[in-house]
Amino acid sequence: MIGTLILTLLSSSAAWGQMNSMDGGTRGTCDAYLPSSTFLPSDLEVVEEVAVEVHHTLEVELGKMETYEIKITAYTARIVNLTGEVEKMEKAPEAFNEAHTESIKVQIKQVEALVMELQSSIHGSFAVFTSIRETVTSMISTLTRLEHNYDPNRVLEIRREYIKIQLQLEECERRHQEIFNPNIGSCAHTGIISVSKPIVSQINANLNAGVNFTSTNYEYRVIPRASTRFSYAHSPNQNFDFAADETGLWVTYASEASSGFLILAKINEPSFGIEEEWQTSVYKPGVSNAFMVCGVLYAVRTVDIQTEEIFYMFDTRTQQEHYISVPFERFQEGYANLDYNPTDQKLYIDDGRTDGQSLDDWGSGNVTVSVGDSGQILCHVYLPDTTFPASRVEHMQQVTKDLILEANIQITTIDSYMGKLVIFLSELQNLTGKVAILQSSLDNYIQLDFEILRIELREFEALVTQLKETLNVTSPMFDSLYDEIRNMTLIVNQLETYDRSNLEVIRIELAKLQKKLEDCQREQEDTNPEIGTCHHNGIVGLSKPTVIQLNANLNPSYQYGGWGKDSKPARGYESMYWYGGYTSPSVSDFYLYSDYDKLILRSSFKNIRLARGWISNGNNYIVHGNSIYYQHNTPFSMNKFNLTDSATGASRYTHRAIPDASQRFSYRYSPQQNLDFAADENGLWVIYASEESKGKLVVAKIDEPTFGIEEVWVTGAYKQQVGNAFMVCGVMYATRLVSLNTEEIFYSYDTESGQERQLSIPFVKFQEKYFNLDYNPSDQKLYMYNAGYYVSYNVKFN
Template identity: 25%
Template structure:
């Protein structure tokens, strides 16, 4: 996924093996199979592996550098405190020096004329000694500071040794060159992905919690049709009684809460199943079966069309309710809408939409009740249905629009915050975007691909 690629800077292992099943590809510990492919006869395997979501945070060098940074900061703060204390004590000792000189003069006077030693002289000596009494703890503190300085010297020697070792491991590359290599590897990964045909969902990993914000229900998304340089995030809180869309220039800005623009839609939305596709927001108009296309550049509604016979306003919602009757989604093949009708006995209908006119291009009637489904999503023309409202969440049903057939599956995923009110696939990022009980999360997906060859008809 674009957001995770930027964070993880994935490496690529592209392996071509003859007559080997895909199960022989075993990535190293801490890596996951990003995608795996072979031709129809099993003659070729293309396996792409990438770091798991939390790998970089557990990377040995990253952890070591983080610890070194903390140590340097601690030493720096301690030396600063020591410096301030030394300056204070130095001024105090300067004052004591003059008192010491006075005391030495008094001793010389007494030494020169012991016979004239009087009670007055004893009182003066006692006063001088009392003035010098506070110097004793200052001198003791100096001893402690000397030990600290010695300790700091040892720490700095150790620090220099470790940094030198890390530098030798990294080699002669500077940060900019390493970053450029990571971007090149990312480009190679995307090239490999572009050569793969549509894949079948095999695994879901995660989630990675990107942010915690908003109410229990909502939606957040990026545009799968945007260029690689554009990583805007759109945020829509709540499933009803709202029409404010917040835009962020990047995932980093989204996490930091730095908005770039706010859109005030002309109509309230229903549910949380909106999608941004090719610069436009597609959503279900509140208390209707009308689909609205709102263009972000022009800031206005450019198309709206009723979805014929579609139930709305909690007639055929997902199990959790929330006016989730009409679910708009996008995948590698285009724009889709999932809903239910009386004609199909409340079972799920899948329709392919024209993104410009919102006309239904083709529809598929399934035999699965929409009210019994959790959140669903499309990948490569196949609808995957989940029980995402449950703790033991999994994908348990899929329907292929290519073959007009269904199958029962068992692909678990972690419902970390116990209630999913939005789950959408993004083909560009190869990720699932989720709104999990007020937490915005991302899931990695692993797809099985079949490679196109020149012999394919």
């Protein structure tokens, strides 16, 4: 409302004013006041904004709670197994050697570390849920006060007018579509060929439905094969996806038996049961969403921050599948729901936002002052809509009620979890004590056995001496017996020494044997060009993974990290290996090993700890030219740490910022992987994404002497859909998820020619998620850090 107003109301609670000045003096002042009984929306807006934040936090924590439940079940099984092993050892200690006892001890230590890590995580969630409960309690108090202080009065004219216009627009769009599309309900077409630009209706009303709208009856059916482990790429917990089309009702899901690939099931509506199932060949976590049209499943994936693509279709009538490309525009970057409606042949998308703001402008009022043509002072007043928004307050009351109920349920669940973990730790400590006693008993048993042998040999020697003196003869037979006794005594001593060091010997022999096997495999497959050259046409395959061992910390919770060799080693360091890992993407400790045997034995010759202000982030680091290259977040930059520089302090660190690099885009398996360093036959590279590239990978060549950027290339691969990337002979290769145990090199970009190619080079993974993958030109291998394990691949070239 804009007008000229001269108004003063006493007993006011809100006021706005502006003064007009000219030539250093005041020409006029405008003031406007609202009475204290008039509703001001600021408190309600705060409640709605906080509700959005709480909803988001709650979703994140509920995802964690599901993970906690899975881990507790797994740890229970491991503790039961370990308890059984220890009981067997207690019953028959002589049947178990020192190596087996040490292995059980390490396993107990590993489970104990996992339980303590989970305990810490659950403590954090408890604090979050407690904070949520306190926040929601405060929100309830605010809503109660608003309800008591202001008379409810619905004024929604602006929103109704907006909705009316929007409906007219949609009707116009529908009539336009009817010209080209078949009749509603008909399947007289060969499939989808395009999707219109998005029509944005409004921000959601936060309505939930899980019951029959007319009878309020609940029904449920269990699908035994369905798994809760596989969700769509954009949202957790999307295990069942319901869909409807011209042929009826459907549900899609994934199972352990299908290895995460989408399963499509037809629902019999009267019985609410499954009629028939079809398995597709598209992996669910690699899909953004899916929907049904005329019995055909369409799967969608992300192309960039503004574009989705229908990339796959499966026809249940013919059981034929096709890879297609039907791009369409998104309104928001992420979305939680996508469904086709056969009654109007439209796709409905919900971007998942629940900020709950209405379409009205609930901003504060304001006053502006100006001078008219005749020199008079004009006051322009904008008054906000001050009527009480009853529907919004009522909705927020229901929201807060649901939130506090959920928070209380989760706090109770956490109390139960914490009780279980305390019992776990007690049981593990008890097992540790039992194993220590067994080790001591085993040592005593071994010592006693060898000591008994020595006593028996001494007694035998005394008997031979006595017999010789009694007979008073000299015979070669007695000399032979003496020699045999001395030899047997020596053998007993050697056996005892060997038994105490057999584990170390086995480790060394295992390392040598594994290296020989690897060399043998390499010789059989060795059709590659000479090391350091690029006389080939690119990668054609990878070998099966060589799983070396668990990381040097013997801790499977060290999921984030990397390992490998120096890609440009200094003289004398050609055989050196390195490792760095931690429970989060922030890594500060790196270990150097003189050769492969030392890596296996976890015997480092140097341990490097990055200074507090220079800690690495993102775990996409490499060692190149005797320096560690890694990402640093404060400031966001490339960092270089010299491994052998005699200088101390900050002088050993070098950093350079990349102005257009964004911290918003990471690889799909890990957060904060913004800068990915790579080395190949052509030198040093860094791979990232930018706002300008709309999240697509950018390859940059690093000038090593200046540690600056020489040249950049923008590729066509969207980073958040990529598992990882690496460089070979100036060509970037990008990987993506295919299934639980399969990854695929699906894309390449040649920086020399600017040519990009779509590839399909599948390879086996040891575990589903990996956080570091780099090619080393010094041995033509890929080094992967796979869920805490060292894994490597031989690269096969054309």
